[in-house]
Amino acid sequence: MLIALLSDIHANREAYEAVLDAAEGAGAERYVLLGDIVGYGADPEWCVTKTMELAEQGAVVLRGNHDEAVTDLNASFNSVAQIAIEWTRNQLGQTECAFLDGLPFIIEEEDRLYVHATANDPERWKYLLNTSDAHKHMDACHARVSFCGHVHVPMLYGTSFTGKVIRFPPVVALPVPLLAQHRWVAVMGAVGQPRDGYATAAFGLYDTERSELSFRRVPYDNETAARKIREAGLPDVLADRLIKGR
Numbered sequence: 001m002l003i004a005l006l007s008d009i010h011a012n013r014e015a016y017e018a019v020l021d022a023a024e025g026a027g028a029e030r031y032v033l034l035g036d037i038v039g040y041g042a043d044p045e046w047c048v049t050k051t052m053e054l055a056e057q058g059a060v061v062l063r064g065n066h067d068e069a070v071t072d073l074n075a076s077f078n079s080v081a082q083i084a085i086e087w088t089r090n091q092l093g094q095t096e097c098a099f100l101d102g103l104p105f106i107i108e109e110e111d112r113l114y115v116h117a118t119a120n121d122p123e124r125w126k127y128l129l130n131t132s133d134a135h136k137h138m139d140a141c142h143a144r145v146s147f148c149g150h151v152h153v154p155m156l157y158g159t160s161f162t163g164k165v166i167r168f169p170p171v172v173a174l175p176v177p178l179l180a181q182h183r184w185v186a187v188m189g190a191v192g193q194p195r196d197g198y199a200t201a202a203f204g205l206y207d208t209e210r211s212e213l214s215f216r217r218v219p220y221d222n223e224t225a226a227r228k229i230r231e232a233g234l235p236d237v238l239a240d241r242l243i244k245g246r
Contacts, residue, residue, distance in 0.1 A: 007149025
């Protein structure tokens with residue numbers, strides 16, 4: 001089975017559509033969305049509605065910190081993100097809010113674990129930024145392969161034969177065999193707000209039969225996505241970073 005892995009859509013319709021088209025073209029048979037459907041971007045209602053449709057068709061959808069903030073009025077962000085989340089709350093109806101509020105923090109199936117942040121205390125929204133963080137994540141779960149988001153920068157971590165965690169910067173479109181004798185944590189990049197210096201939308205494809213993971217990038221109309229952010233009255237920095245990929 002070929003699984004498409006998407007994270008951090010952040011209300012970016014143009015990026016979301018481009019990634020879904022690319023995943024379908026690649027033959028994806030299942031979709032896993034690793035959280036943060038909303039926040040920052042100008043199309044939260046469309047993105048949540050599309051995600052609800054995918055969920056009805058069997059997609060796995062996780063809760064992200066921005067998704068949680070829609071209904072958690074005590075959620076606290078930096079000033080720019082706070083403006084965006086308060087604006088987002090006014091764009092969503094009861095059905096969309098209830099959907100986001102009902103999303104799980106973590107899901108396990110077979111030898112895989114899905115989470116937005118980390119397996120160690122997923123509700124605290126810790127960032128998996130280095131080998132030490134990856135080690136803590138692995139200690140907190142039993143899954144052979146984990147997939148998470150939240151960081152907006154794609155990265156792969158795996159154990160050596162001695163149990164040491166090693167960092168593997170991914171090469172786009174190069175399938176990586178996730179060997180059975182090792183454990184792995186894949187941090188998927190962001191669909192809707194990449195921060196690794198590349199303005200293309202990031203996602204991943206995991207072949208369960210071959211146990212191969214491929215990090216993918218796809219161009220999208222980021223100029224339109226940025227223009228819509230400005231027209232919505234959201235902070236200019238949220239539009240600018242779509243063009244810069246930072």
